Amino acid sequence: MVDDAQPNAFATGRNPQNAVICVTTGLLEKLDYYELEGVIAHEMSHIKNYDIRLSCVVSVMVGFIVMLSDLFTRALFWGGVKDNDSDSKANGILMLVGLIFLILSPIFGSLMQLALSRKREFLADSTAVEFTRNPDGLISALEKLENDPNQLETANNATANMYIINPFKKNAKNGKKRTTNIWSTHPSTADRIESLRNLKY
Secondary structure, three states: OEOOOOOOEEEEOOOHHHOEEEEEHHHHHHOOHHHHHHHHHHHHHHHHOOHHHHHHHHHHHHHHHHHHHHHHHHHHHHOOOOOOHHHHHHHHHHHHHHHHHHHHHHHHHHHHHHHHHHHHHHHHHHHHHHHHOOHHHHHHHHHHHHHOOOOOOOOOOOOHHHEOOOOOOOOOHHHOOOOOOOOOOOOOHHHHHHHHHHHOO
16 A cells, blocks of 8 residues: 555556555545445456566567667677778668667657557456446546546656556646547546446446
């Protein structure tokens, strides 16, 4: 349990046997039984679907791609033939390509991680409904979490994707609603609620 006024929760652990669900005191104080059930079911879904392990694997793969790109660029920059004119031109082109990959690979890697994070949130929502058979509880919880004005003091950019809802309230001022974009760790709450309403049968 985290002592914080913002209602939020996250799950961590490499597998179901070593997993932990952490909730804030704000979550326990502000949500009713069925809303809390929906949030806990969502976090249990992340554990059941091995989302934490998948996130770690993707992070390692992105880092590996960046390292390969860096290695390729260094090899071209420090090595290569300098005598033959056509070879040095080809070497220059390859160096430029390597430099472009070096710049773009972390960006594309981050975008891939963020897109995966958003998809897994939708999956966790639908799996939570399988557990509880009550989409209304999770819908109501998401609405409360979205509208709560408190900032989560212990959150940072590296862990923001772990929470059930983005812990940063950047656009909550002036009545602006947050929307999903390619840099979002989570789909917008409106999109998640619409998806949950479409699951109702």
